[in-house]
Amino acid sequence: MKFKIHIAQTIEKLLDQEDTDGDKKITIDDHGPKKFLLNDENGNSALIEGTYQLSNLLQELALAKKNNTEFAEIDLNEITEDPVKRISGKIKNLYWKGLTRTIDADGVKKILEDNKIENELAYLYVPFGDEIVFDYFKKLEAVTPKLKVVQMPKNISPEYVLSLNKKPGILALALQIKNNEISGVPFVVPGGRFNEMYGWDSYFIAKGLLIDDKIELALGIAENFKYQIDHYGKILNANRSYYLTRTQPPLYTSLIIDVLEKSNPDIFWIERHLKTAIKEYQTVWMEEGKRLTANGLNRYKAEGIGLPFEVEEGHFDDILEQYAPKYNLSTRDFEKKYLEREVIDAELDKYFIHDRSMRESGHDTTNRLVGVCANLNTVAINSLLYKYETDIAFLIKKYFKNEFQYFEDKSFSSEYWLSKAASRKDKINELCWNPEYGCYLDYDFVNEKQHFFEAAPTFYPLWAKISTPEQAEILVKKTLPRFKMKGGIAGSTKESIAGVDENAPIRQWDYPFGWAPHQMLLWEGLLNYNFNEEAQEMVYRWLWLITRNAVDYNGTIPEKFDLSISSHKIFAEYGNVGTEFDFITEEGFGWMNASYQYGLTILEDDLKQKLSDLVDPEDLF
Template sequence: MKTPDELYPRLFVDVQTGHVFPDSKTFVDAVNKIPVVQINERYNVQKKDPSFDLKQFVLDHFELPDPQNSEFKSDRSLHAIEHVNSLWPHLTRQADDPVKGSSLLALPHPYIVPGGRFGEIYYWDSYFTMLGLNQSGRFNMIHNLVDNFAHLIRTVGHIPNGNRSYFISRSQPPFFALMVELLADIEGPAVFQKYSEELIREHEFWMKGIENISTNLRVVLLGSGTLNRYWDNVDIPRQESWIEDLELANEMESDDENKLFRDIRAACESGWDFSTRWFMDRSNMKSICSSQIIPVDLNALLFCLESILAKSFEAASDSRSEHFHHLADKRKELINTLLWDQELDIYQDYNFVHRSFTKVPSAAMAYPLFANMASQDQAMSVRDYIMKHLLRPGGIVCTNNYSGQQWDAPNGWAPLQWIVVKGFMNYGFENEAREVATRWVRLNESVYASTGKFVEKYNVEDLELEAGGGEYPVQDGFGWSNGVYLALKQFVSV
């Protein structure tokens, strides 16, 4: 499927570099009113007219995207739980009809979008949204979401960042196996067999190139074994943030723009776009080096994928279970040695080019606890570090770095709260888990009481201030915040 820059080569560049819209995502999400060929023909002729108006041309030939919940009016007399439950229909999109020339990848079943400027499904967001759908009893939608992701694996070869053509070159944190596990808890263990081939293809995507490690992909050879990194198959500016990427490249002293674009895209695959986790120089985004880093969270999630494959094949008396048990055991061993910082006694990301830890402790250290792969001593040490250094009045902060990036201090995000709480509970740290969950729930309810909204991210340090950072304004809606709120509200109420 062609991307917007391939469909409209000249028009795309002119619109994005001409700042026709405040948000670079607007044009790439627009839907053509007439065939692509006709638009290009008209543009090539009309742009030569001295009175030509580029924005008007776009408005005449494209339907622009609407904010996804722009018509929703919040009723602040409702309790927060009732508010979230009332939001689900407004965040629901029906099965798509394919439109030739649109960037949207049509999905065969209804789905949930995050809200705001995000009018498509997002991979890792959806797992945390499902947690709330589960609490709301919307089991059918959970099934639909899993089916949609299975469809993307079958048709695209992997789950893209989101269902847009310009997202196909990258994925997001691999939560599909955990989605299948959640659905199996609802519908029964036969679910694992139903999606076994898609789970294998998901694993193959992340392990592609293992036969030839010199190939630049997502597998990295590290002494006695392999671990994974985030990557993107493309090294040009992001379609949806075209001008932002070009402007950053123009500030560089070196001419290695392609590496910059690749590392920006790899950070987007991580979901943490952006954070000092990925920077050599914490004050300078131009030092981004995401593709050099072995991330704790990615590898813990791949351990989950391999473990779930092993267990599902074992239940089916399938001999492939032994292979995946071996892969999971080997990955666990490498994570617990290579990614364990013995000085700080925590898990850290590892820069395999510089052969050293990145020295940016982050909430990602909780993922091995979430994956149940740490020893009890390791888990206790991680718990102590998080409670001492990352816990804030409103919950868990991403990192302790104040960079202005949205995945750094003072911001907290719903998925990280869930990962920490679930990780703590896996090791019996119930008091600490309840403390984190209670702080986050209170913050969510406080912001809702004052604004009538659930938002994408929260300031967990100053509870009176809105979260900031990032390439766009704070979005409301918001899928994963709704989902984690409902799940943690249930947890603290028990």
């Protein structure tokens, strides 16, 4: 049944009655009567009851208001809709659109309003050698007063990147020609406040896009990955000037495989992307002394000089206050002078090599990697690169008759890549597997010992298919319970942070916080080894948490959760993107959206019904 509603009057009345804390949302924290009589212009009426239905009404009115009409037709079925169906439908039909961006004439309008830009000019950097892109943006600069377009040099040194801190900006991405018009190749940002494309976020986002048949957007992510490797030398942490020295966890081949499973690009598309993936593997990961170590395994090793530019003032106070007295400076003054390199401290510079490398890992931040990251062969990076090697072997065998012409004088067989993978697998099991604790641990190659910290990447070898059946059994039966919480797995075990000083910063990738990529990789790993019951349970726990929070908090889909309280109310480091909005979220959060859609493809029908009924996982498992 549809109701013809006066939008502004109804919103005002609804908020006045139900939004008792004044945050322009209706949540379980509000103390209104939780009953609202909806009257329409035709004399129809309906009683809307409970937080969920009231917040749905507010959301639908807010969407209708965007059409600049006085009245709206509100379908009662949308107000009372099954929560699982509603969340999934909003992700597919609304949130992906809200997160889609381009770097072109239209996209620049958003960049000019970017709250990360404090300069009078908005700088847009174009890579050396891409004259078409440079010409396009220079023409745009001529008609856009605040825009300043700069072509970068061929060799991008850490010193050059440091110099850009005085004029930070966005980096150009791929352009395309459609209907004789140039436009940016679209990408999807993690959350609504972002205008830049993030590295590993984009892979998990793409999984959700493919499930929701947003094929062109997933292909756009692959194209922008390729552009970054070809023009910036790596898949960037994000396409901003201060990320030029930092890559991200390698998931490009996984994206290629996922695209091929869902769509049918031509052989030329596969060849182009496979060549670029091999190029990335060789130039980013396999140069000795950089991200490749003498034992044959890899590490994260970001370049860059001094303090990471993107962090907010005060983020590093626990470290900087140890050094400021040495220079007779306050912590704040020391921070400023150190950032601008007026003060140089070699010991502190070494700390920030590890910090930048930790940020390159995507796990920013975790006690596991603080002050030591660049010394570690992490389980995560080596699992990801093992999958690169097996993915490349698979693609060569399936699509190129077991011989791939990389250059005129260089070809690869699938056996070559399988041999590399086998060697890596042996090394991982030799150096990282700990049979006593039944988990994989990062290996400190400097001190030649395992780095004891139980973290969620211990399950990556299940996803990459590195583990033996016996190891998998141990990981699932013995280790998984140490990570399992009501709403999923935490970033680490509680025991691993037990020795951390109580005054130290709370690290968002450790216990008790839960993140979508950890859940998604775990689910796939469980399915790889036929732990189907465990997969159902872990999917249910996570989707229950998302659903419960969305129902109770006006449709909120956050960046992460505190699993100790099964809540999006996070008090650690960077807050929680996706929780600040008025009336309705139109974006959710990228990899959280994707995890919901992916989880629903795994979950069996009886559990989907229990999820719709919000049955507590502790009553099921």
